[in-house]
Amino acid sequence: MPIIEFTAPPLPHYIISGLSHAEIGGKHPSRQNIGAFDLLVVVQGCLFLRESGHDYEIKEGHALILRPDSQHYAYAGCLEETTHYWLHFQILGDWRVIDEESYYHSQWKSVSEDRPRHLSLPPFSTTSYNVALPQFTKLAQPLKMGEIINELTQMNQNIHLASVRLKQQALFQEVIVLLSSSLGTSGPSSQTVCAERAASYLREHYRDGFSAKQLGESINFHPVYIARCMQKVYGCSPSVYLINLRIEQSKILLLQTDLPVERIAEEVGFNHAAYFTSCFTKIEGLSPRKYRQRFAWDKE
Structure with a gap:
């Protein structure tokens, strides 16, 4: 399988x-030499694409990177309703496409032969390094990938702010890390499966009251194990993940509706508006009302 390095x-x-x-019956658009990479992440259904003599069936949980210098087209229509994230990005430095065998051989060679070169570098020097991305892969963390791309997309409405553009570029590097970490994996670990199931449940029930016991019963894992897995995969406990999720949903309502803050707190699952304001301020650095004033000034 091709690797983009x-x-x-x-x-x-x-x-x-x-x-x-x-x-x-729908198809992905046919294009050639578009000048940018196009990342496709399927969350439901399947896309059928051909590029450079390779046929790809991009099923749920899989990702494909379409190259900027090639022609791609759909060789078949969708057999079921299909939903996918798409993301255009550019690599301004050097890059190449190699096969897996050549990539792993070069990795072994660099370890066995090139190590002494680093000994002669001057202090505080900047050294380049190679990053490899699988052109087609089953994602190790598909839900997390979807969450990041969704957040990047939502940030586009405030792209006129330099601070948002900077945050967007920083967040996008997590997409690159997730793609790179999928290289050579045989599938998600049991801990990742547990964490993603818990995250899916929380995303579906974020308006409801939280119970670690109920979460465990719903996805058939012990609550302690769920907490351990989510800490490893997402860097936080289920309760903290839920609060962050509720805050993200509240930001959408703050920008896209005229609902009062107290009502928004209820809509996203907070029982008390004061606690919602406290959590929002801690995470975002400003209150819900000030957030609305800063980013939705044109509604007034």
């Missing part, structure tokens, strides 16, 4: 992203 710095640069839905 690039030299960093510079790091890949995020351009734009979105979510697309295709009915039965």
Whole structure:
């Protein structure tokens, strides 16, 4: 399977992203030499694409990177309703496409032969390094990938703010890390499966009251094990993940509706508006009302 390898710095640069839905028989657009990489992440259904003589069936939980210098087209229509994230990015430095055998051989060679070169580097020097991305892969953490791309897409509405553009580029590097970590994996670990199931449940029931016991019963894992897995995969406990999720949902309502803060708190699962304001301020650095004033000034 082809591997896209690039030299960093510079790091890949995020351009734009979105979510697309295709009915039965629908096809991904045919393009050639578009000048940017196009990452496709399927969350439901399957896309059928051909590029450079390779046929790809991009099923749920899989990702494909379409190259900027090639032609790609759909060799078949969707057999079921299909939803996928798409993300355009650019690599401004050197990059190449190699096969897996050549990549792993070069990795072994660099370890066995090139190690002494680093001994003669001057202090505080900047050295380049190679990053490898699987062109087609089953993602180790598909839900987390979808969450990041969704957040990147939501940030586009405030792209006129330099601080948002900077945060967007920093967040996009997590996409690169997730893609790179999927290289050579045989599938998600049991801990990742547990964490993703818990996250899926919380995303579906974020408006409801939280109970570690109920979460465990719903996804058939012990609450202590769930907490351990989510800490490893997402860096936080289920309760903290839920609060952050509720805050993200509240930000959408603050920007897209005129609902009062107290009502928004209820809509996203907080029983008390004061606690919602406290959590929001701690995470975002400003209150819900000030957040609305800063980013939704044109509604007034």
